[in-house]
Each structure stands twice: as structure tokens, then as C-alpha cells.
Amino acid sequence: MGTLRDLSGQELRAYRAELSSRYEKIKAGKPNIDMTRGKPCPEQLDLSLGILTVADAGHYRAVDGTDCRNYGGLEGLPEARRLFGEYLGVGPDEIIIAGNASLTLMHDVLMRAMLFGVSESEPAWGRLSEVKFLAPSPGYDRHFAICEHLGIRMIPIDMDENGPDMDAVERLAAEDAGVKGIWCVPRYSNPTGVTYSGEVVERLAAMPARAADFRIFWDDTYTVHHLTDHPKPLRNILEACKSTGNPDRVLLFGSTSKVSFAGAGLALMGGSRKNIEFTVKHLFYQTIGPDKLNQLRHVLFFKDMAGIEAHMKKHAAIIKPKFEAVDEILARELGEKGVAEWSHPQGGYFISLDTPDGCATQAVRMAAEAGVKFTDAGATFPYKKDPRDRNIRIAPTFPSLGEIRLAMEVLAVCIQLASLEKQG
Amino acid sequence: MGTLRDLSGQELRAYRAELSSRYEKIKAGKPNIDMTRGKPCPEQLDLSLGILTVADAGHYRAVDGTDCRNYGGLEGLPEARRLFGEYLGVGPDEIIIAGNASLTLMHDVLMRAMLFGVSESEPAWGRLSEVKFLAPSPGYDRHFAICEHLGIRMIPIDMDENGPDMDAVERLAAEDAGVKGIWCVPRYSNPTGVTYSGEVVERLAAMPARAADFRIFWDDTYTVHHLTDHPKPLRNILEACKSTGNPDRVLLFGSTSKVSFAGAGLALMGGSRKNIEFTVKHLFYQTIGPDKLNQLRHVLFFKDMAGIEAHMKKHAAIIKPKFEAVDEILARELGEKGVAEWSHPQGGYFISLDTPDGCATQAVRMAAEAGVKFTDAGATFPYKKDPRDRNIRIAPTFPSLGEIRLAMEVLAVCIQLASLEKQG
Numbered sequence: 001m002g003t004l005r006d007l008s009g010q011e012l013r014a015y016r017a018e019l020s021s022r023y024e025k026i027k028a029g030k031p032n033i034d035m036t037r038g039k040p041c042p043e044q045l046d047l048s049l050g051i052l053t054v055a056d057a058g059h060y061r062a063v064d065g066t067d068c069r070n071y072g073g074l075e076g077l078p079e080a081r082r083l084f085g086e087y088l089g090v091g092p093d094e095i096i097i098a099g100n101a102s103l104t105l106m107h108d109v110l111m112r113a114m115l116f117g118v119s120e121s122e123p124a125w126g127r128l129s130e131v132k133f134l135a136p137s138p139g140y141d142r143h144f145a146i147c148e149h150l151g152i153r154m155i156p157i158d159m160d161e162n163g164p165d166m167d168a169v170e171r172l173a174a175e176d177a178g179v180k181g182i183w184c185v186p187r188y189s190n191p192t193g194v195t196y197s198g199e200v201v202e203r204l205a206a207m208p209a210r211a212a213d214f215r216i217f218w219d220d221t222y223t224v225h226h227l228t229d230h231p232k233p234l235r236n237i238l239e240a241c242k243s244t245g246n247p248d249r250v251l252l253f254g255s256t257s258k259v260s261f262a263g264a265g266l267a268l269m270g271g272s273r274k275n276i277e278f279t280v281k282h283l284f285y286q287t288i289g290p291d292k293l294n295q296l297r298h299v300l301f302f303k304d305m306a307g308i309e310a311h312m313k314k315h316a317a318i319i320k321p322k323f324e325a326v327d328e329i330l331a332r333e334l335g336e337k338g339v340a341e342w343s344h345p346q347g348g349y350f351i352s353l354d355t356p357d358g359c360a361t362q363a364v365r366m367a368a369e370a371g372v373k374f375t376d377a378g379a380t381f382p383y384k385k386d387p388r389d390r391n392i393r394i395a396p397t398f399p400s401l402g403e404i405r406l407a408m409e410v411l412a413v414c415i416q417l418a419s420l421e422k423q424g
Numbered sequence: 425m426g427t428l429r430d431l432s433g434q435e436l437r438a439y440r441a442e443l444s445s446r447y448e449k450i451k452a453g454k455p456n457i458d459m460t461r462g463k464p465c466p467e468q469l470d471l472s473l474g475i476l477t478v479a480d481a482g483h484y485r486a487v488d489g490t491d492c493r494n495y496g497g498l499e500g501l502p503e504a505r506r507l508f509g510e511y512l513g514v515g516p517d518e519i520i521i522a523g524n525a526s527l528t529l530m531h532d533v534l535m536r537a538m539l540f541g542v543s544e545s546e547p548a549w550g551r552l553s554e555v556k557f558l559a560p561s562p563g564y565d566r567h568f569a570i571c572e573h574l575g576i577r578m579i580p581i582d583m584d585e586n587g588p589d590m591d592a593v594e595r596l597a598a599e600d601a602g603v604k605g606i607w608c609v610p611r612y613s614n615p616t617g618v619t620y621s622g623e624v625v626e627r628l629a630a631m632p633a634r635a636a637d638f639r640i641f642w643d644d645t646y647t648v649h650h651l652t653d654h655p656k657p658l659r660n661i662l663e664a665c666k667s668t669g670n671p672d673r674v675l676l677f678g679s680t681s682k683v684s685f686a687g688a689g690l691a692l693m694g695g696s697r698k699n700i701e702f703t704v705k706h707l708f709y710q711t712i713g714p715d716k717l718n719q720l721r722h723v724l725f726f727k728d729m730a731g732i733e734a735h736m737k738k739h740a741a742i743i744k745p746k747f748e749a750v751d752e753i754l755a756r757e758l759g760e761k762g763v764a765e766w767s768h769p770q771g772g773y774f775i776s777l778d779t780p781d782g783c784a785t786q787a788v789r790m791a792a793e794a795g796v797k798f799t800d801a802g803a804t805f806p807y808k809k810d811p812r813d814r815n816i817r818i819a820p821t822f823p824s825l826g827e828i829r830l831a832m833e834v835l836a837v838c839i840q841l842a843s844l845e846k847q848g
Contacts, residue, residue, distance in 0.1 A: 012477040037495065045493040047482040052717070057473040069469040070683040071461065100715045107710040111535050112665075115550070126539070126550065146756075149709045150539070180526045261493040285532045285573045288566075288681075291715070292475070294687040322699060330474070 003338030004419060016420050023370060023413050024273035026052050026406070031371040033407045038190070038349035039398040041306035043318050046309060047262040051301040059300060064346040068292035074098075074283050075276070080266070080295035088220065088254050088303050089236045096279060098290040100265040101253040106217060107146050109251060109269075112282050113180075114150055119248065119278055125152075125180060132173060134182035136164035136350060138391045140190040140382030143183040143219070147382070154382035155179070159189065163196035170207045177210040181217055188222040188232050188348025191380055195346070198235045205249065216241075216250040220236035222348040223254055223369045227320050231346060238270065248273040256298060257307060258315075258349065265296055322396040325404045326351050333412030339419040340370050340412075342394075351394040352380075355415050360391045362418040363411065372410045428843060429763030440844050447527050450830070455795040457831045462614070462773035463822040464686050467742050468672065471735060472684040475554060475725040483724060492716035498522075498707050499700070504690070504719035510679050510729050514694035515659045520703060522714040526679040526691040530641060531570050533693075535674060536706050537604075537639075538574055543672065543702055546637035549576075549604060558596060558606035560588035562776060562815045564614040567607045567643070571806070578806035579603070583613065587620035589834075594631045600632040603643055609659050612646040612772025615804055615817040619770075620657045629673065631663035640674040646772040647678055648736045651744050653846030655770060660825050662694065669694040680722060682733065682739075682773065688700055746820040749828045750775050757836030763843040764836075766818075775818040776804075780841050782813045786842040787835065796834045 001007075007015060060068050062077050073079060075096030098105065109118070114126035125131045135154040147154050155172060158165040163186070172179050184204070186196040196204075204216055218237050241249045248271070256265035269279065273335040302308045319409050321405070328345065334340045342353040355363055360377035367374055375393040378384040392411070397403050425431075430661035431439060484492050487503050499505060501519030509516040522529065533542070540551035549555045557571050559578040571578050579596060582589040587610070596603050596619075609629070610620040616736040642661050665673045666733055672695070693703065726732045749766065754777070757762045766777040779787055783800035791798055802808040816835070820828050 039495055042491060042494075045491065047760065048493075049484075052484065053477045060473075066628045067466060067469065069472075069687060070466075071463055071681070071686040079497060100709075101711045101713070104711045111539065114539055115535065146709050155570050257495070261717065262495040263713055264715045283571050287523075287525045287528045289687055291718070293685065294715070294718075297538050299531070 002336055004416065004423070005338060012420065015067055016417070019417050019420070020094070022261055023366070023410075023417065026410055026413070027370040030409070031403075031406055033372045033399055033403045034308050035395055035399060035404075035407050036373050036375045037398065038258070038395045040258055040315075041318065041398045044397070045261060046313055048301070051260055051297050054300040055297045060293065060296065061128055062292070062296060066292070066298045071288050073289045073292060074280050074287070077292050077295040077299070079299045083299055083302065083304065084254070084266065084268050085270070087223065087308065088252050088268055088270045089174060090238050090252060093273065093275060094238070095268060095270045096276060096283070097266050097268055097295055098249075098283070098287070099267045100294070101257070102219065102221065102253045102269070103142055104329065105267050105269045106143070106219065108153070108286070109217075109279070110146055110150055114283065116216055118213050119274070123377045126196045128178065130178050132179045134169055134179060134190035136163070136183065136189075138386070138393070139183060140219070141186055141375075143385075151257070154293050156382050156387070157182075157193050159194060161194055163189070163194060163200035164202055166203045169412055170203065171390055173207055173209045173211075173214060175210060179209075179233060180211050180213065181215040183217050183219070185219050185221060186237070187220055188225060188345055190221075190348065191343075191350035191352040191391075193343040193345025193348055193350065193352060194320065195232045195234055201240050205237060205246060206244040208319050209249070214249060218250050218252045220254050221251055224308055224348040225258060225315070225349070226312065227316050227323060228346045238272070242328045243273070248274050259311065260298060260301070264294065266295060297369055319397045322399075322401060322404055322407050324366055325401055326394055326396045326408055329405055329408035330412060333409060334415065337416060340415055349395060350423055351396065353392045354390045355380045355392065356390065356419050357424060359415060359418040360386060360392050362421065363414040364392060364419060366414040367407075370410050370414070376413065426623070426760055428847070429706065429841065436844065438821055439749050440586050443837050443844075445832075445843050447790070447841065450834055450837070451794040455834070457796045457823055457825075457827045459819050459828075459831050460797050460825060461822065462682070462819045464682055465742065465822045468821070469685060469831065470613045471476065471591045471738050475721050476686055478724040479721045484717065484720065486720060490716070492720045495712050497713045497716060498704050498711070499532055501716050501719040501723070503723045507723055507726065507728065508678070508690065508828050511647065512692055512694045514662050518662070518696045518697065518700060519692060520700060520707070521690050521692055521719055522711070523691045524688055524689070525675045525681070526645065526693070527566055529691050529693045530567070530643065530677055532710070533641075533703070534570055534574055534576070540706065542637050542639055545700070547818045549844045554602050554654070556600065556603045558588070558593055558603060558612075560607065561806060562615055562810070562817070563607060564609055565799075565803045565808075568639070568806045576604075576633055580806050580811070581606075583618060583843055584591055587613070587618060587624035590624055590627045594627065597631055597633045597635075597638060602624065602754050603633075603636070604635050604637065605639040607641050607643070611644055611646060612649060612659070612769055613769075614645075614772065615774035615776040615815075617767040617769025617772055617774065617776060619656045619658055625659035625664055629661060629670060630668040630682070632774060633673070638673060641766050642674050642676045644676055644678050646682070648732055649682060649739070649773070650736065650771040651740050652749060662696070663668070664745060666696070671814075672698050675699060682736065684722060684725070688718065690719060699799070731782060734827050742822045746823075746825060746828055747775065749825055750818055750820045753829055753832035754836060758839065761840060764839055773819060773821055775820065777816045777818060778812065778814045779816065780846060782812060783842040783846055784838060786811050787838040788816060788840040790841060791831075791834050794834050796831045796839070798835065819847055
């Protein structure tokens, strides 16, 4: 039928009536679908059931004899640091494994930064008149929430298919000593699905930064979460930082929340020895040590990177049809209407959709009223304000295929209704 | 033979030579014994082996159907909050269960206090010219370390057999708005073994505090860790605080580190609804949620308080002979010498020993040189400074009975040599 803009007044009225009727019909069926969160589905969690019992009465010691049931060891179990160092692209002594949520590691780095700074030689950020972070957007709401909570002012940076707009990043980092960091989800970025290009990684590592304690928060949370057999490679940021003389610039984060269990995985933090030592020095005041048994479970279950990669292929087999269903329904419903563009990610947990300007809030609200919840419009931007009110994050992994198909139909109807309303 | 002070010059010289000879003989045997840390021994950890496999492919859901493998739930699993609320003496909605180390919960409360305060209506502590904490001493070195790290000035408070010197506590809390809190290990206090009397608990709850946001850090870490069948009861501090109109004054902490696994237990924080809500609001920025599988494991394994109490009797059966061995050797070696007094705790993890003034550092150093490590003298006081240099903390749970006997013999010899040296 072509784009909505090409319809005549009469055609428009008829089509709008048709959409309204579809909307009311779906709503009357009282669906209850949650598309808000990047959560693994039960079938994905089933893949790791073996991890629950792999540590047992005969298996609680580390390779070096450490009794994992007892206290000790701030950095993590040596064999876990070896395996997950490789996972994160850092050496076994360049990683800390602690807790079950990488969000905690990021949050705690920033809490410490406010009170103590990020290195011995630089001041506490809380003593500065203003601290700013570069926030490639759309991005991850939980990153932005920490900054807002701590009073760190975020500067939105546009994202394109290669990553953040590096001209803007370089200019701001070089000019402003108050710019202390940047949030990056470099692989299958949340929500756009972009993997940073080699050039972007190199420029991030090499660019002059006015703040000597500028830090890249490199949240490589989807590092092995491919939906394709031939993933676009991601340049190693720590190596790039070392080779450009900025070894301490990057802090890497990752977790197995979407590899093993979302609530009971391992959280990882990587970086130069200087950064690791600084962190361990502070960790001493915070904990007696991490849950080594859970680290041991992961090593016993996955064994090596080949084991993790084989495991991730099973994840992909479960969730790829869900991503395809989103794309199929969106193409069917919106393909030629000129009211939406969406991403075709090769991995990660999200599809990012842009409506015409000013329509996202209305579309998400209407979908919610019909019983289908999407992430709040705006949530993917700093301060929850999408300047163009157009971005909607779609999280297809948790619901069933049937739910996803219905949810996308609802969304397509709502986007069209919102667009027509905006068109007037 | 009576006290060392009563010996004649000649007797003294002979006795000192005998001690020196014993010391050298022991040292020549090159013992390697670590009495520094309150760590459970392997036999204690074996008691909980069943916990490792109690959650499995058929048991990963909470009573309300929650899939414990997935994200969600900041406060902890409902059934875990019920059980460990009872454990801590608070209601199921007055507890947060998070992570594996209660030290983390305490540290994080103080980090937040510095940046945000401890309630919506009071300022961040970091903005005040000085923050002070009352530090009953001897006490737990890790408590003191957090304060020192954060620049919170500690004021030592004497401990007696009923708890902290309440006259001093009341005076300082009433006079000084900079006094924001007090550290308490109310049951089997680390290291003195004292359980606070009912009067001390009542006075802590009821005393006027100049700072409206004064907080009692109630680290009830040994709450079920009895060595007797008839433990001295401890008055419920949260109830006392509520009944005196100070419901938000106390933050309770506990853990199962010395119930289940020292590295993989549950950490608990209790308090009024207002305190819990404030904490959860901040936790949102720090985590997606705790490891619910480990909480489920604990509930499935222990079932109820009767299960925990029965389990703790098995712990007592293992460690009580170790406490008795310490007492036996100390009594045999030092009983009438007038150079040491030590505690006879009815629970907990430590025996506290006082040498004559000025002898602890020397005795601990000599023992270390002979191959037996004790906690550094001074460690049990703020800033690691024991004003009388007399307190030594003995941690008898981890070493074997044979090691303990030898270690105590070494300590007894070293204390006598240090005392004789001091006597001149």
C-alpha cells in the first residue's frame, strides 16, 4: 500500500478506522506481554542446569588446592581469572571476578571515584565542581541511571553504525577537563546492536584527553552473544590503549548473566595492572572475598572458551527465531509505510526501532494500554529524555514466539496510529 | 610456682633460661601455624556439603514460583527473608539479603552515608567537617578499617563484661552532633566474647543522640554461634529502638559465613521499614538483584530456625574442644604467673587475652618468629593502636587440636619472656 504519507484524505480515514478496529480487537483479548527487559527465557536458563550440581561434596577445591568454601582471595579464583580473562580479552592478572552483577562493579567504581578518585595520583571526583560523562545514545538505561544518581552530568553522543560519533567524542574529551569518562557497550550495543569499528576503538584508545584520569567504561556484556556464525570482530581495547600509551584509560566489564544464569552468574572487571591493584586495594575494605564456589562451578561447567562458544550457539538457536519473528512482523506491518526503521542485530539482546519524531511515547503508551509493555520511551537516553521521542527498545528474548508476534503486531498498529495522529 | 613477680633474682634468671630454651627448641621444630583468622575448619565446612547440590534441575523455583535463575528482586527471596528475618530478630519485610559478605553491606552503607547520608532528611556525611564513630575496643579490625578508610574518626570506648561503657557512650552521643554511629558486635563480641546485657541494649536504644541520624551498626554475626546449651539471651535491639521511639536508629547485620560456607554464605541487613526502603532505593543503582539460587539453597537446606540451631550444635561439637584446649594450655602454662588474663567465651570465634601492659607486640612478634602467627597486636583497636599494648586475639577454630596446643604453648612462653623483659 506504500507510505502513509501518500494516502489521500479518504484513504487515510479508512485506514485509520481499520487500525483502530484492529487495536480495539487486540485489546479486547486482554494480552499480558512484557517486552521490556533483556532477560533470558527459561529454555535458555535450562541450558545451564548442569552448573547447579557440578560443585559437590567431591568438587569444592580449586586447582591450587584452595578450599572454595572458605574465606579468601579478593581477585577471584586463579582458574576463573584465566578463563574469563580470555573471555574479556585480558590477561589472568588483569581481571577481577566478584559477585553476580557487573552493574555492581561499575557502580562501585563510580562510588569510589566520587570519594577517592580512580587512581592514587588524581583527586576524588566528588571534590570537583562538575564531573561529566559522554553518553552514546541510545544506550543502556542502567548506565545512565548511575550517573544521574551520582550527579555526573551526561552529554549525549550520537551513535551510528560504527559506534559513537568520534568527532564529537574527541572534541569533548580534548577540550574539557571535567569530562571524565564515556559509557560504551562495544559489541551488539544496547539497544542499537552496533559493534564498534576498529577505527572507533583505535580513536578511543589514542585520542588526547584533557583529564588525565579519563576512563572508558567498556561494558562488553554481549561479547560472545552472537546470532551469526561469522561475527564482526571487535578490536581489543586494552591492547589498543596499551599500544597508544594510555594503558589505564579503559575499564572492561562483562558478566555471565546471559551465558549461565541471569541472577547467579559471574561479574567481571578487567584493566591494566595499575587499575586492578587500585581496585583490589579498595575491595579489601568492602569484602572478605567473592563467592569462589560459584566461580568454580562456572569453570567446571564451561571448561574453556570453546565450551563457552559451543554453549552460546545453543543460546542463539533458541533466541534467533525470536529476533526473526520481530523482523518478520515489523516488515509485514510496517515495511513500506515509512513510519519506522529498525535494527537487524547480529547478536546481543535488543532490536532498536525509530518511529517518526515525536511518536515513540504515544506508541509505547498505547501498546501498554492494550496489554503489551515495552521499555519506556526515552529510557535509552540520558535523563530518560529522547530529544526526538522516536526510539523504542524491543527485547525479544524472554517472551514466547506467539507473544512476540502479537506484541509486534500491537506495536506496529500503535506506531501507525501515533504517526497518523501526529500527521494530523 | 606462683607469680613471676614473686621470684627472686636467681630464680628469675633460671626460669628465664628455661623459657628461652623451650622457645628455641620449639622454634627449631619449625612449626607453621596460623591463629590469625576466625575461619571455620574443613570439618565445619563439611557439615554444609549438602547445600551444594540441594538446588538442582528440579529445584530452582521459589515458593511463589519465581525462577531463581533469572533476574529480579532487590530485597531477596521471600522465604529467605522470612527465615533469616527470624534469624536476625526482625520481620520478613525488615531484612535485605544480598551477596556473600555482611562486610560489604556495612561498607556500602557507609559509602552511601558519605555521599548521600543515611536518610532522605539528613545530609551526606561527607559534607560535614568531621564524622565520628564510637568504637568499643577491643573490637573487630575490619569495622575499624572501613572507618579509617573513609576518614571517619573513631573514639575508643572501653568494653566490660556487659558491653561498651555506656556512661561514655551516652555522654558522647548526647554532646557531639558529629558522633554519627557506634560499632557493636553484641553477641560473643569480637574478640572479648561478651554478650551485651539487657541494660546496655536498652540504654543504646533509648539514649538521647545529638545527631538525628545516629546509627547503631549492630553486627550480630555470632547470633547462633553458641558453645553452650544455655546461652545468655540478647535483648532484641530493633524492638527496643521501636519502643523508645527511635525505630530508625539501628542497622542490624549478620551472615551465614560461619553457619554454611565462609566464602559462599548469605549476607543480611535488617532494620526499620524506613531504613530498608532507603537502602533498596540505593541498591537499585548498584545491582539487578542478588544471587537468589544461593538464597534458595540455604532455605532448602536449613528449612527453619530449628534446622539452623541443630546445625550449629554440630559446629559447637567440632570447635568447643579447640576452645577448651586453648584454655587448658593457658591455664597450665600461665595460670598462676600473673602475666595474663583471658576470656572464657560461651560462643563466637575468639578468645581475648590481655598481657601485662606493653607486652603484646613483643609476644606476638616472638611467636611469629617461632612459626606461630597471631593477629597483629593492636589490630583489635582503632588505628591498630592498643593504648596499653596488651590485647592478643586468639582464633582457635581453624587449626587442628595439636596445632592449637603447640601454638598456645608458644604464646605462653613468649608472653612470659616478654613480661620478664619488661620487668627488667
